[in-house]
Amino acid sequence: xxxxxxxxxxxxxxxxxxxxxxxxxxxxxxxxxxxxxxxxxxxxxxxxxxxxxxxxxxxxxxxxxxxxxxxxxxxxxxxxxxxxxxxxxxxxxxxxxxxxxxxxxxxxxxxxxxxxxxxxxxxxxxxxxxxxxxxxxxxxxxxxxxxxxxxxxxxxxxxxxxxxxxxxxxxxxxxxxxxxxxxxxxxxxxx
Ligand code: GRF
Numbered sequence: 001x002x003x004x005x006x007x008x009x010x011x012x013x014x015x016x017x018x019x020x021x022x023x024x025x026x027x028x029x030x031x032x033x034x035x036x037x038x039x040x041x042x043x044x045x046x047x048x049x050x051x052x053x054x055x056x057x058x059x060x061x062x063x064x065x066x067x068x069x070x071x072x073x074x075x076x077x078x079x080x081x082x083x084x085x086x087x088x089x090x091x092x093x094x095x096x097x098x099x100x101x102x103x104x105x106x107x108x109x110x111x112x113x114x115x116x117x118x119x120x121x122x123x124x125x126x127x128x129x130x131x132x133x134x135x136x137x138x139x140x141x142x143x144x145x146x147x148x149x150x151x152x153x154x155x156x157x158x159x160x161x162x163x164x165x166x167x168x169x170x171x172x173x174x175x176x177x178x179x180x181x182x183x184x185x186x187x188x189x190x191x
Contacts, residue, residue, distance in 0.1 A: 004025075004030070004031060004032055004033035005031060005032045005033070005084050005085055005188035005191060006032075006033055006035040006036075006081065006082050006083050006084050006085075007021075007032045007033065007034050007035065007083065007084070007085050007086070007087055007184065007188065008034075008035065008036040008037070008038060008077075008078045008081065008083035008085075008086050008087070009021060009034055009036075009037050009038070009050075009086075009087045009088075009089050010037075010038045010039070010040075010074070010086065010087070010088050010089065010091040011037060011038070011039050011041075011044055011046045011047070011089050011090050011091055012039060012040055012041045012044055012090055012091050012092040012093065013041065013044055013045065013046060013090050013092070014044075014045050014046055014090070015037075015044065015045060015046015015047070015048075015049050015089065015090065016046070016090075016173065016176075016177065017089035017090060017110055017176055017177065017180050018034075018037060018046050018049055018050070018089045018090075019046070019049045019177075020176070020177035020178075020180055020181055021034060021087060021089065021180060021181050021184060022034060022049055022050070022053060022055075023181075024181030024185070025181075030181075030185060031185050031188050031189055032085070032184055032185060032188045034050070034055055035055065035056065035081050035082070035083060036055070036056045036057070036058065036077065036078065036081040036083055037049075037050035037055060037056070037057045037058075038057070038058045038059070038074050038077060038078070039057070039058075039059040039060075040059075040060065040061065040062045040070070040074075040091070040092075040093050041059070041061065042059045042060065042061050043059075044059065046089075046090070047059055056081060058074070058077045060073065062093060067094065067095075067096045068096040068098060068099075071095060071096045071098065071099035072098075072099075074099070075099055075102060084106065084188075084191060085103075085106045085107065085108075085184075085187060085188055085191060086103050086106060086107040086108075086142075087107075087108055087109075087110075087180070087184050088107065088108065088109040088110070088142065089110065089180070091109075094146065095142070097144050100142055100143065100144050101144075103142070104143075105141065106187075106191065107141065107142040108139055108140065108141055108142060108152065108183060108184065108187055109139070109140055109142050109147070109149075110137060110138070110139050110176055110179070110180050110183075111123070111137065111138050111139075111140065111147050112124065112136075112137050112169065112172050112173075112176065113126075113127065113135065113136070113137070113138065113147075114134070114135060114136045114137075114138060114154060114156065115138040115140060115147060115151055115154075116148075117132075119146055119147035119148070120146065120147065122165070123135075124165040124166075124168040124169045124172065125165040127159060127168070128159060128163055128164075128165065128168060132159055133158065133159060134156050134157065134158055134159060135156070135157055135158075135159050135168060135172060136154060136155050136156040136157050136172060136175060137154065137155055137172050137175050137176045137179060138151050138153070138154045139151070139152050139153040139154070139179060139180060139183035139184075140152060152183055152186065152187065153179050153182065153183040153186070154179075155175035155176075155178065155179045156175075157171045157172055157174075157175055158171075
C-alpha cells in the first residue's frame with residue numbers, strides 16, 4: 001500500500017470524524033493513509049484513536065502564539081511527515097491565509113450544515129429555529145473564508161418534530177461519518 005496518499009488530520013476534540021476516516025482506511029481499496037494527526041488541544045480525546053493505531057501525533061496548545069506562527073509549526077510537521085493532503089475534522093481554529101494557500105486544493109473540511117446555509121457555530125440550533133425541514137453536512141475545499149470554498153459532497157437528514165440540537169446533531173453525525181471518508185477518498189484520487 002505504498003502508493004496511498006499520505007493525509008494529515010487536524011482535530012481539536014472528540015475526533016469521531018477522525019475515527020470514521022481511520023475505520024475506512026482498513027479497507028484494501030482505500031486510497032489514503034492517515035499518517036499524522038495534529039491537535040491544537042493537547043489532551044483532545046481524539047488523539048487516542050491515532051495513538052491506538054501507532055499513528056504519529058503532534059499536539060500543541062496554540063495559546064500565546066500568533067496564528068501564523070502556530071500554523072507555520074503545524075505546516076512544518078505536515079511537511080516533515082510527507083503529508084500530501086489535509087482533512088480538518090472538528091478543528092476549532094481559524095487558519096491563517098498563508099497556511100490555507102500552501103494547501104490549496106488539497107485541504108478539506110466537514111461542516112454540520114447544508115452549506116452555504118449556517119456557516120460558523122450552533123448550526124443545528126439555527127436550522128431548528130429557522131423551521132427548516134432538512135439539515136445535513138457538507139464537505140468542502142478549504143479557502144481563506146470560514147466554511148466557504150467549493151462543496152465536494154453533501155448529505156441530508158430530515159428535521160423531525162421535537163428535535164433538539166442534540167438529537168439533530170446525532171442524526172447529522174451518522175451522515176458525517178459516512179460522507180467524510182468517501183469525500184476524502186474522492187479528493188485524493190484527483191491529486
Ligand atoms: C463535527 O460535527 C464536524 O462537522 C464539525 O465539528 C464536529 C467535530 O466532531 N466541524 P468530531 O470531533 O469529529 O467528533
